[in-house]
Amino acid sequence: MNVGNVLLATAFTVLLGATGILARAYLADDDRHVGYVTILTGAGAVALAGALAQLTYQFVVTDYSNAYVWNNTADYLPLLYRVTGVYAGNEGSILLWAALTVLVAFTAGVIRGFPDRHSKLVHAITFGIVTYFVGMLLLQSPFASIRTEFANAPPGYIPTSGEGLNPLLVDPYMAIHPPVMFISYALLTMPFAIGAAHFVSLFRGDGSVFAAWRGSVTRWLRVSWLFLTVAVALGGLWSYTVLGWGGIWAWDPVETAILVPWLFLTATVHAVVRYRPNDEYRILAPAMTATVFSLAIYTTSIVRSGTFRSVHSFADGGIGISFIVLMVLTSVLGVVVPLAYWFLQDDEATGSDGAWLTRDNLLHAAVLLFGLLTFVSLWGLSFPVLRAAVTGVEVSVESHYFNLWSYPLVGVALLLLGFYMDFDVEGRRRSLAGLAVFGTAAVVAAFVAPSEIWQLYPSPPTQSPIYGVLGSISVLSILPPAAYAILGVTKRALARIPAAADRGAVFKETGITAIHVGAVLLVLSLPFMYMFAGQASAIATGVASESVDTSYQDVAGTDYSVRVLDYTSNEFPQNPEPESYALSTDQVAARGPSLNGTVQAVYGTVTDVRRGPQATVIQLDGSRTWVGVIQRNETAGNFSVQTGQGLVARGRLMWNFVPNADATVLASPQAIGSPANPPEGVVPTRVQVDGVSLAVYEDGKLVTSGVAGQREYPQQGNMQVRDVLIDRGLVTDTYVIAGVSDGTASMTVKQVPLMSLLRLSLVLLVAGMSTVLVFDPEHGIQTLTASTASSTDVEPEATD
Amino acid sequence: MKPRKALTIAFFVFLLGIGYLSMHSAPVLSDDNYSYHGETEWRTDFSEAEQLASEQDRPIIVYFWTTWCTYCEDYNQYVYSDPEVQAELDDFVKVAVNLDSDQGEYGRLQQRYNANYPPQHVIITPEGEQLVKISGYADREAFLDYLAEAEREYDAGDNQ
Numbered sequence: 001m002n003v004g005n006v007l008l009a010t011a012f013t014v015l016l017g018a019t020g021i022l023a024r025a026y027l028a029d030d031d032r033h034v035g036y037v038t039i040l041t042g043a044g045a046v047a048l049a050g051a052l053a054q055l056t057y058q059f060v061v062t063d064y065s066n067a068y069v070w071n072n073t074a075d076y077l078p079l080l081y082r083v084t085g086v087y088a089g090n091e092g093s094i095l096l097w098a099a100l101t102v103l104v105a106f107t108a109g110v111i112r113g114f115p116d117r118h119s120k121l122v123h124a125i126t127f128g129i130v131t132y133f134v135g136m137l138l139l140q141s142p143f144a145s146i147r148t149e150f151a152n153a154p155p156g157y158i159p160t161s162g163e164g165l166n167p168l169l170v171d172p173y174m175a176i177h178p179p180v181m182f183i184s185y186a187l188l189t190m191p192f193a194i195g196a197a198h199f200v201s202l203f204r205g206d207g208s209v210f211a212a213w214r215g216s217v218t219r220w221l222r223v224s225w226l227f228l229t230v231a232v233a234l235g236g237l238w239s240y241t242v243l244g245w246g247g248i249w250a251w252d253p254v255e256t257a258i259l260v261p262w263l264f265l266t267a268t269v270h271a272v273v274r275y276r277p278n279d280e281y282r283i284l285a286p287a288m289t290a291t292v293f294s295l296a297i298y299t300t301s302i303v304r305s306g307t308f309r310s311v312h313s314f315a316d317g318g319i320g321i322s323f324i325v326l327m328v329l330t331s332v333l334g335v336v337v338p339l340a341y342w343f344l345q346d347d348e349a350t351g352s353d354g355a356w357l358t359r360d361n362l363l364h365a366a367v368l369l370f371g372l373l374t375f376v377s378l379w380g381l382s383f384p385v386l387r388a389a390v391t392g393v394e395v396s397v398e399s400h401y402f403n404l405w406s407y408p409l410v411g412v413a414l415l416l417l418g419f420y421m422d423f424d425v426e427g428r429r430r431s432l433a434g435l436a437v438f439g440t441a442a443v444v445a446a447f448v449a450p451s452e453i454w455q456l457y458p459s460p461p462t463q464s465p466i467y468g469v470l471g472s473i474s475v476l477s478i479l480p481p482a483a484y485a486i487l488g489v490t491k492r493a494l495a496r497i498p499a500a501a502d503r504g505a506v507f508k509e510t511g512i513t514a515i516h517v518g519a520v521l522l523v524l525s526l527p528f529m530y531m532f533a534g535q536a537s538a539i540a541t542g543v544a545s546e547s548v549d550t551s552y553q554d555v556a557g558t559d560y561s562v563r564v565l566d567y568t569s570n571e572f573p574q575n576p577e578p579e580s581y582a583l584s585t586d587q588v589a590a591r592g593p594s595l596n597g598t599v600q601a602v603y604g605t606v607t608d609v610r611r612g613p614q615a616t617v618i619q620l621d622g623s624r625t626w627v628g629v630i631q632r633n634e635t636a637g638n639f640s641v642q643t644g645q646g647l648v649a650r651g652r653l654m655w656n657f658v659p660n661a662d663a664t665v666l667a668s669p670q671a672i673g674s675p676a677n678p679p680e681g682v683v684p685t686r687v688q689v690d691g692v693s694l695a696v697y698e699d700g701k702l703v704t705s706g707v708a709g710q711r712e713y714p715q716q717g718n719m720q721v722r723d724v725l726i727d728r729g730l731v732t733d734t735y736v737i738a739g740v741s742d743g744t745a746s747m748t749v750k751q752v753p754l755m756s757l758l759r760l761s762l763v764l765l766v767a768g769m770s771t772v773l774v775f776d777p778e779h780g781i782q783t784l785t786a787s788t789a790s791s792t793d794v795e796p797e798a799t800d
Numbered sequence: 801m802k803p804r805k806a807l808t809i810a811f812f813v814f815l816l817g818i819g820y821l822s823m824h825s826a827p828v829l830s831d832d833n834y835s836y837h838g839e840t841e842w843r844t845d846f847s848e849a850e851q852l853a854s855e856q857d858r859p860i861i862v863y864f865w866t867t868w869c870t871y872c873e874d875y876n877q878y879v880y881s882d883p884e885v886q887a888e889l890d891d892f893v894k895v896a897v898n899l900d901s902d903q904g905e906y907g908r909l910q911q912r913y914n915a916n917y918p919p920q921h922v923i924i925t926p927e928g929e930q931l932v933k934i935s936g937y938a939d940r941e942a943f944l945d946y947l948a949e950a951e952r953e954y955d956a957g958d959n960q
Contacts, residue, residue, distance in 0.1 A: 356803045368811040383823045395826040398873045464825030718914050
């Protein structure tokens, strides 16, 4: 039992205790022991934070006695990426998730306390979830000993080098993206607990939970939306810069998995705004609130449990199964219970008088549209798995499935947004006229394709007529709805901002305007960016030799030409300090017989050399550690051994192998050398970086220059990652991918339009939501700090 | 009917419609024996392909792909659907390897030909010796050039 596991076990015990006390207090309506809950959960939070700190520390000092550390890092990596290793695998990311969730749950508990039965139930659920996460970690611990990897190694064995980090994660975006995403998922726990508690309470005849918590729910949802948006954006930008072949969005399963909760969260934020205790949204808003987290768990399960890679890998690893169980639990609480309640409650009261055109109905349509968009992504993620599991037939979900189904929905959503905003300002007749004009324009534009390139997907690979119709739509059709939406949003902002009651309301309106304009720009930039991205290739030869071909290479079919200026090739790690990869003689003596039979690198100063006919033995530091080299001549590799010199060697370490020595490292001549220039056999190359310095010209004018190429990881299955060169322009990005092999650089120059618009849209989304979050007069952080949480939530109907 | 109820019903009708249509019009990528790309049909059993290739003295083209790879879709749309490419491909025994599959044999092929991202093609002799490798996407002309080069290399090898 090591420190990490003790911390996890402690956290599990105290959190289980807290959950138990709260559950009992709720069920028996008895307040005994509830006073301990805060202390227990505080202790749980400290223990989990401690466990995370301990794991991070082990990564920073590359403590390979921990199997997870050994699997996910290596000494040559800089500090930032050693920390990234913490959440590179399942165990570490669940620890991070759990630690963040317990902080959220603990904070919520402290702010709100446990004044009534409802709050006890809500907190019992959040702490229950954290307890479950910690239970998963006890089953499959991030602190498992290295002996789980090397079952036959002698006790105390610790490798001197790690396996390394997944090369795709060696990127600044990926260092930030996972924590941001897990913060958002952790924040979603609260809305889930409130939504689930609401329906449990309704079923038990204890009345509504949601009404009193509405303000909190709104805040939790908005903060998690903010973080999730940032996470999606970071993920997209990472894929744009790192992969070099996917662009910002490739609809790969992991990307789709994070988009699903984002879309549904967006819908939920809209639904909660319209919640009224006696209206239809009294069921839908809490139900959606509960569902978001279930969706996050569902998509994470699909991606993380190995389900997507293969339907047969359900069984391996505790994490996979625990995720499936968690998925079932959260789906029951978040989806089945609310649905059952809705089904049983057939006498729905509704505030609307049957008129179609009301703000509420329009908003309802928006919520449903977002629901449909979520479904498209969710279904695309699920049906190939389902179908393969049931029939064994593998079907494809290519990006056109997502694009073609989402496109018309997004178009309708934009029209609806424009109409809603217009309706708010202009009233029924004028807004209907506007809708008719822009709607007709969109439909007409759908048939106007200046060339085939304007069509969404002119010849999809299936003969399905529905894809044929959808695929022939011209992207010109997005322009009228986008214009209408921006017009509507701006018009309403101009009408509302001057009329706002106070400073908070002004900021809130501005924020909402920014979010909606951002959303419109986002969907406007996406199709054009993909459809009008152009690419062409050029090849330069003689790159690796002395005679680099520096002439202009025309990029066929474009105005571009490229020039290779220089070729660079580097290997990492470069001459690392011996301490970072080898054991000193003192360390060998300290670890003793546990090293017997293991392969080790050692370093020290040569104090004695004895040459025999078959072998040379070399004493290090006057110690009882010797290096043995089996050879036929005097040199060891290219290294002539003399006393007083530094030496590094790698080989199998034998304990009590020869008299007068404790440890003998049996090294081949290739695995022995000087610490200043260690041979490959001692410090193998981890990263081989090849690149060409390029200059890109358009019509003879320099556009950009820099290095593009690839990184290869020989120790990690020769995995390759591209280093791309991106010139971020106002209208188009110039994007250069270069592959260097056998002295030839093959370069692809891509033009990606409207990336600036996309970046602007992301800034607007994030800045807008931050503003709303802080300044909203009803549910902003300002109101929270100005008054107590419960007093702002007493009369939910009064706000809105 | 109340408007919101009508909207909600329309929502579910749409949802079911999308679900049904998309699932049934999703291109079948593979069944027990073949996987389908563009208008071409690829074997999925490498051993069978090896045997066939040595019986018929034809080179093997191995295609490493995934369901989510955008350039694989470009291959489907712009390369494999081309009749000339199809005619050229007929000279090869075609095997497709889904990089997401956990078939043991696929893992070995992936390692042997160092194919760790999609799309990649290797063209090999029936004995497994590599003739040509296409890393990433090659457009129609480039792809045809690669095929021609592989055939030249294969014929040269035969004459030795």
